[in-house]
Amino acid sequence: xxxxxxxxxxxxxxxxxxxxxxxxxxxxxxxxxxxxxxxxxxxxxxxxxxxxxxxxxxxxxxxxxxxxxxxxxxxxxxxxxxxxxxxxxxxxxxxxxxxxxxxxxxxxxxxxxxxxxxxxxxxxxxxxxxxxxxxxxxxxxxxxxxxxxxxxxxxxxxxxxxxxxxxxxxxxxxxxxxxxxxxxxxxxxxxxxxxxxxxxxxxxxxxxxxxxxxxxxxxxxxxxxxxxxxxxxxxxxxxxxxxxxxxxxxxxxxxxxxxxxxxxxxxxxxxxxxxxxxxxxxxxxxxxxxxxxxxxxxxxxxxxxxxxxxxxxxxxxxxxxxxxxxxxxxxxxxxxxxxxxxxxxxxxxxxxxxxxxxxxxxxxxxxxxxxxxxxxxxxxxxxxxxxxxxxxxxxxxxxxxxxxx
Numbered sequence: 048x049x050x051x052x053x054x055x056x057x058x059x060x061x062x063x064x065x066x067x068x069x070x071x072x073x074x075x076x077x078x079x080x081x082x083x084x085x086x087x088x089x090x091x092x093x094x095x096x097x098x099x100x101x102x103x104x105x106x107x108x109x110x111x112x113x114x115x116x117x118x119x120x121x122x123x124x125x126x127x128x129x130x131x132x133x134x135x136x137x138x139x140x141x142x143x144x145x146x147x148x149x150x151x152x153x154x155x156x157x158x159x160x161x162x163x164x165x166x167x168x169x170x171x172x173x174x175x176x177x178x179x180x181x182x183x184x185x186x187x188x189x190x191x192x193x194x195x196x197x198x199x200x201x202x203x204x205x206x207x208x209x210x211x212x213x214x215x216x217x218x219x220x221x222x223x224x225x226x227x228x229x230x231x232x233x234x235x236x237x238x239x240x241x242x243x244x245x246x247x248x249x250x251x252x253x254x255x256x257x258x259x260x261x262x263x264x265x266x267x268x269x270x271x272x273x274x275x276x277x278x279x280x281x282x283x284x285x286x287x288x289x290x291x292x293x294x295x296x297x298x299x300x301x302x303x304x305x306x307x308x309x310x311x312x313x314x315x316x317x318x319x320x321x322x323x324x325x326x327x328x329x330x331x332x333x334x335x336x337x338x339x340x341x342x343x344x345x346x347x348x349x350x351x352x353x354x355x356x357x358x359x360x361x362x363x364x365x366x367x368x369x370x371x372x373x374x375x376x377x378x379x380x381x382x383x384x385x386x387x388x389x390x391x392x393x394x395x396x397x398x399x400x401x402x403x404x405x406x407x408x409x410x411x412x413x414x415x416x417x418x419x420x421x422x423x424x425x426x427x428x429x430x431x432x433x434x435x436x437x438x439x440x441x442x443x444x445x446x447x448x449x450x451x452x
Contacts, residue, residue: 051133057126058092060119061105065090068109069346079104095130099123107399110311113412236411237404238296238303238375244415245274246289246384247326254285254430256321256423261440267326267433285323287388288422292400292413295380302374306401308383310341310348314395318424325432325443337369337382343389343396343422350385350398390426395419 065075072083072090079086079101086105088094096102102123106116247253247270257264257280268276276282296303339350352368375381387396397420398413414420431440 051126051129053122053125053129054092054095057095057119057122058090060122061090061102064106064109064111064115064119075105075108078108095126096123097127107410110313112313234407236409237298237301237407238294238402240292240294240400240411240413242293242413242415243291244288244420245277246270246291247273248287248289251327253289253326254287254425255280255282255324255326256285256319256425256428257282257324258319258321261322261324261431264322264324264431264440266435266438267324270326273326282324283319283321283393284420284422285425285428286390286422287386288420290385290387290398290413290420292383292385292398293380294375294383294400296376296404299377301405302376303402303404305371305373305375305381306403307371308339308350308385309399309401310343310350310387310396311399312343312348312394312396313419316393318389318391318426318428319393321423321428323425323428323430324440325430327432337373338384338386341385341387343387343394344391348387348396353386387420387422389422390424393421393423395421 065072068075072086076083076086081101085094089096089102099120102119103116106119111119250270253273255277259280264280265276294303294305338353338355340353341348341350352370354368355366373381383400385398387394397415400411400413402409402411430443432443433439434441
């Protein structure tokens, strides 16, 4: 029996996610707590999951964005309807049953409604005498009762079908799963957050890739103006991107727990063939706590906590890295610094921050103004530093790639 078109469309979306992720059915199944064969049946269209929750977990595991998850939910809703239609029994001809004749079904038996040839002629009877009760049924009287009974049976059958096979409609979606996507959260987030994606190491060291000759590139800006300078030149972070995320609770007493920070790479390409421009000749600075290092060249990058340094005293002191979970309130915010490096790709990526508060859970998607962050390797590219005396960019023969450090 051919598969329903809605089921085929839903299975096709699952296959795209699975193939893009690259992991086997067995590896994904272990993360989803389902067998490899069950996951294969979902992706082949042999069966449709009864609940969307497992589909949503698969989508998140494979790095699907919010728009992809909404499209997947719509496709699952249609496929689930098709599954329920196929599983429902054929309707019972209740009208035919309720309108069955009351007479003897034996065709050889006499019709009890036919006139009795032995009965006297009614025209010869005394019309003043009371009419004796007749044994035969009257055809016309039960019609309203039969129709009412038929309607009642239809209503009963429909109610039984609905109770046994609940349906889902677009106007009444299922409740959101425990881990609610940002787009489906009705209540506001229990915290505020902000990002800065144009940070320089130590406030002075950074490299940008720019598709311009040195004479067409303005002198380095101060760190505070780096965003405007990068936007004017169409610059891309070279070798390393630093992203600072600030999270603060809305209540001084009700804490928000930050559980994990995930890295999602949405696109990889060869490093850009552009010139590399260094904003300085090198500078140092202490690394703050809550610092996470990301190697974008790995197949599945992770945000790994890094030890911090305290240079406030006479000696530099190491501060051991503190991993998740963290708690934040309105009086106790948290700053997360992500250092994403690459030497071998032009990578577009974003972050996902898992949180919980007051019985709610969710995942916050962190992007660069609605677009993925972008970092490209600089290996083999012409490198320049700015000579403030001569007022021009000069070749930097001792250029060190951030991705190689």
